[in-house]
Amino acid sequence: MSSHHDSDYPRRGNAFSRSLARGFLRLAGWRVTNPMPEVPKAVIIGGPHTSNWDGIFTLAAMMQLGLDAHVMIKDSAFKGVLGSLLRWMGALPIDRNKAAGVVDQTVEQFNSRDKLVMVVAPEGTRGGATQWKTGFYRIAEKAGVPIVLATADYRKKEITFARVIEPCGDVEKDMAEILECYARVHPRHPDRLSAPLKAIRERR
Template sequence: MKKLIGKLLLKIVGWRIVLEGDAQTLNRCILVVAPHTSNAEYLLGNLAYWALDKPLKIIIKDQHTKAWYGPVVKALGGIGIDRSQKNDLVNFVVDEFKKEDFSLVITPEGTRSRVPKWRKGFYHMALAAKVPIVVAAGDFKDKIIYLGYKISVEDLETRTYEDIMREMEEYYRKITPKYPEKWNPKIY
């Protein structure tokens, strides 16, 4: 049912999905979503994953999973984290990947505001969990959701962080965010 809903809603709002790799990669990966200038990226990404019938999770403040609407947030893939406590998110994510396969959405900017550089957690999570990084983006100019560009586990283990970040920075040059003034294309 989600697959049908995802396809229908994307068609209604005029967006399309461009898959840039093997759809099977979306079953188990760290999904880096950028630019993150609006909550619209999450909604569009969720619809894309529904349309492709792929498992998706997102780490979110636990206040959203504990609220009256918490069951809905959890059903949409929300994993609640108490952000007032020090959490070992890397090992938490490794343990989650031991339980099941899914794409874990990470927005390395950490906010919808302009930032000087990305946080590195997504990189360390992918290395520790031995899963690829898959790059995703919503291009608001052309109404395209790009999914599937993969940085393999082998690349993560043999290339430097800087090399990988340069590759990702180059990738995102083609993307027009919803609010360009909130996006810093220099990500590292």
């Protein structure tokens, strides 16, 4: 019988993998604060995204927490040994030629599982995106799951699961809250901030 109650987030790994990730973060001078909320299903978004290190530190934080997180990757990549490796790393295949788009296929994954955490990068690039993609919001809204905001603050050297947003259906209102949260985070390269975050910081 599991020692975790039903509201726990999905887990993977063991004591060794968790201590390995903790040691890596400690060696780099980083730590995890305000850990992943105990929810069985969620969409995690990360930001601000200005460096490849953002993903590395965030993945290490998830490993330290034993979080079983997934990403959607085009199905053509799932061939041979690479496919096995991608599945082991938590990737799920998505068919871009299927009538149901990326959002609907991801929602199907949520509906078919008791527990699932999906990671989505709304900025899409680390080089000053002009706008944030809202696919993650539509996924969370359709699947009826919360959005967890993960941040990597380079001034504090902290990975934080800062907020949980329950989509209210008003995407502009919720996006304003999300962007305000990320605008307070200090990125590795401030000059590469996405346009919406730059606009908020310049208004202050």
